[in-house]
Amino acid sequence: xxxxxxxxxxxxxxxxxxxxxxxxxxxxxxxxxxxxxxxxxxxxxxxxxxxxxxxxxxxxxxxxxxxxxxxxxxxxxxxxxxxxxxxxxxxxxxxxxxxxxxxxxxxxxxxxxxxxxxxxxxxxxxxxxxxxxxxxxxxxxxxxxxxxxxxxxxxxxxxxxxxxxxxxxxxxxxxxxxxxxxxxxxxxxxxxxxxxxxxxxxxxxxxxxxxxxxxxxxxxxxxxxxxxxxxxxxxxxxxxxxxxxxxxxxxxxxxxxxxxxxxxxxxxxxxxxxxxxxxxxxxxxxxxxxxxxxxxxxxxxx
Numbered sequence: 367x368x369x370x371x372x373x374x375x376x377x378x379x380x381x382x383x384x385x386x387x388x389x390x391x392x393x394x395x396x397x398x399x400x401x402x403x404x405x406x407x408x409x410x411x412x413x414x415x416x417x418x419x420x421x422x423x424x425x426x427x428x429x430x431x432x433x434x435x436x437x438x439x440x441x442x443x444x445x446x447x448x449x450x451x452x453x454x455x456x457x458x459x460x461x462x463x464x465x466x467x468x469x470x471x472x473x474x475x476x477x478x479x480x481x482x483x484x485x486x487x488x489x490x491x492x493x494x495x496x497x498x499x500x501x502x503x504x505x506x507x508x509x510x511x512x513x514x515x516x517x518x519x520x521x522x523x524x525x526x527x528x529x530x531x532x533x534x535x536x537x538x539x540x541x542x543x544x545x546x547x548x549x550x551x552x553x554x555x556x557x558x559x560x561x562x563x564x565x566x567x568x569x570x571x572x573x574x575x576x577x578x579x580x581x582x583x584x585x586x587x588x589x590x591x592x593x594x595x596x597x598x599x600x601x602x603x604x605x606x607x608x609x610x611x612x613x614x615x616x617x618x619x620x621x622x623x624x625x626x627x628x629x630x631x632x633x634x635x636x637x638x639x640x641x642x643x644x645x646x647x648x649x650x651x652x653x654x655x656x657x658x659x660x661x662x663x664x665x666x667x668x
Contacts, residue, residue, distance in 0.1 A: 398444035406440045412659045416440075422578040422663055423653055438654040442606070446488050446657065449610055459491055462607070465616035466499070468600060469557070472619065473502050476555035478597040479619065480588050481505075482562040484645055485658040487604030492614050493559070497530055504556040506531040506548065531556075545587060552595040560588040562601075562641050563658060573635055575642040581664035582642065589637040593622040593630065599637070601644050605652045617644070 406413060416436035421427075424435070453459050472479050483489045497503055507530055531551075548558045565572055565585050572583040592599045598619030607613050620640070623633055649656055 398448045399441060402440045402444045406437055413440075415659055415661055418663060419578075419656065419658075420653070422580060423649070435654065439656060442654050443657050445606060446490075449488060449491055449606075453491060453494060459495065459610055459612065461495060461612040461614060463614045463616075465600075465618065466496075466614075468618050469496075469503075469616055470500065472557070472598070472600075473500060473504075478552040478555050478595060479557050480552065480592045480595075480597060480599045481557055481559040481602050481616075482588050482599050482641060483559055483602045483604075484561065484563045484648075485656065486563075486645070486648060486652065487606060487655050488612065489559075489602070489604055491612060492602070492604050493530055495614075504531075504551075504554075506551050506556055506558045508544075508548070508558065508560045545591065548591055549595055552591060552597050557600075558591065559602075560591075561585070562588055563645060563662075564660070573638040575635075575639045577642045577646055578663065582662060583664070584638050584642065586634060586638070589622065589634045589641075590630075592620075592637070593633065596621075599641075601641060603644075603648045605648075605655055 413433075413436055416439055417429075417432045420432045420435040424431070449459060469479075469481075493505065493507060497505065548560075552558055562584060565583065571586040571590075573586050573589070575582055575584055588599065591597075598621050599617075600619060601617040603615050605613050620637070622637060
């Protein structure tokens with residue numbers, strides 16, 4: 367994307383905020399649905415990924431049914447950006463929460479931890495609201511960064527202004543230095559949020575797990591950080607419960623049992639599979655808020 371297009375995207379994002387304030391949120395919703403329709407029609411490879419996911423989730427249905435599921439997924443995905451725009455416009459998003467007392471206790475003890483999030487719901491909205499609610503929260507957010515996504519840069523800058531530390535992992539970049547930085551941050555009492563369901567780097571270490579009856583590969587890093595730091599993992603899920611309304615849930619702290627160097631792999635594998643089981647459970651409850659549009663499912667195990 368050339369240097370002329372990037373400012374245009376930034377301007378478009380700010381115009382949407384202005385449009386929401388002047389005309390009303392419905393105008394942004396209309397534009398968002400048009401964008402979703404365009405991606406759905408002109409991105410057949412990504413749609414095929416969604417179809418395969420819904421075939422695994424709802425076996426023995428018709429192709430028309432799977433296309434309907436994929437369209438709901440694409441339509442709902444626009445809410446991620448729309449609600450983010452509306453948050454900038456008026457700063458208000460109603461939400462309920464469960465399990466946050468575990469996070470408050472960790473903050474009180476200055477214990478640190480790993481928040482394991484997923485591409486389910488809207489984590490960025492949660493990060494904003496979490497920082498508002500928990501003033502003493504020290505949060506470092508590991509996020510994927512697309513070099514051409516100017517709108518995402520604006521959103522990440524807004525998070526930085528709220529005191530949330532951003533570590534943007536460019537695809538096929540990053541490595542040991544980022545993990546050491548995260549480890550030091552946890553040991554100082556901070557909380558590091560990392561994605562548990564997406565591998566950003568082709569050289570990233572992964573662990574196999576079972577998900578919807580298929581083999582998948584999930585990143586090792588969050589589980590390894592918890593083991594090395596002795597801090598717990600908190601598994602986080604977000605779901606949209608209504609128009610601009612959310613529910614955020616956090617699991618009780620999950621500690622990685624101590625292990626010798628030779629036994630680490632087995633402990634990490636159990637932790638990864640536990641996360642995969644929780645992810646599958648939440649996806650079955652909220653199947654159309656799964657915003658993972660890259661190949662994810664492997665071959666069925668024998």
